[in-house]
Amino acid sequence: MSIGPKSRPLNVLIAGAGVAGQALAFWLARGGHRVVVAERFPELRAYGAQVDLRGQGIDAADAMGLLGEFKNNLVDEPGVAFVNANGKPRATIMANTSGKGRQTLTSEYEIMRGDLVRILNDATRDHVEYRFGVSVAGFDQDDSQMTARFSDGTSEGFDLLVGADGQSSRIRRAFLPDGLDPYWRTGIHMAYWFVPLIASDDPLSATQYPRTGRKRTRS
Template identity: 45%
Template structure:
């Protein structure tokens, strides 16, 4: 296989560095650009399932993952008075299907750092730079000419957009007027708040009337994640999404 020059745009998160790892293992020359000036090691708790676990192990990240994993023991559902109505523990047997909570829980920022450290020596990272424009070659020229926000230009055999939900790359590729999203009419706000020190690593969910959700999850001794969810097809909410 010919060695390809590949550009991954906006992807110093999870998908971008993971793809960069495997493409660099095949011998391709990878450049990854991120408009933010530094690594954005932030975000809330995520988990791996299925092929994600297999891929992570094949990347040699299992020990590093375990060292950073969130020791969540399960999820409880409560009523409006905080009384437990059901509890689903994590499946730690290594067999069967995973439940609501897995033993592969980690904070997104920690996973971003693991992937960056795993690829920083084999991938060219450019921070503080974004793709401003692209032009496909004509005829036998199959390359893509890319212009960047710092005024530089380069040519690649393949350009990959990994810049998330608000992707600028998607708007460059799709025809004008194309809607890049399909709304599920679900809205979620999440943030981290301080909490009294504790060792209770159990997630708590309250399913409120009118399609509302309150959810908390502890990931450190002195702070928790809080989520507020709402399902509605309101045009007013769509405008702020």
């Protein structure tokens, strides 16, 4: 299947309604293409931990016209403090809010993943067809199109299939069954949980190293 520079608008299927899938859907729809996003969860997965928006990510958000919306949903984290066992700061690195130069450990644009995917969904749902509760179970392709087989038993032809279904992408494994393991095991284990802020909490992200080989962070 070939796609020339002056081809007709494409019929595109994106597997995964996360940050990458929705961002791509935004640009494809803006370019006049028909876009279907298949998400195996029954609704938008608007949750997750903090995301640092940096460098090209900031430029991309600005080009999408969404930077103002991102700014309205930023996490209040002015910097990061390294504290001792008593919570006393031993070193502090503040965010670079000058608009110039590189970001520090704390980005000027810190946003929760849930807010980020909601913003992208709000910007695309009137121009993109979202199908929740359905996944790409398999596909076949020839010189004219790709035919996707969905988990609900239906099938449909598309010009292009994009796997934006995460690190354990089923689409990637189907295309590259002998590809590299997507996980690089380092022996490091991390756990995240959410604790509501109270009035006396310092907005700085606090990091403590209780002992060699361990680290505790509060954001």
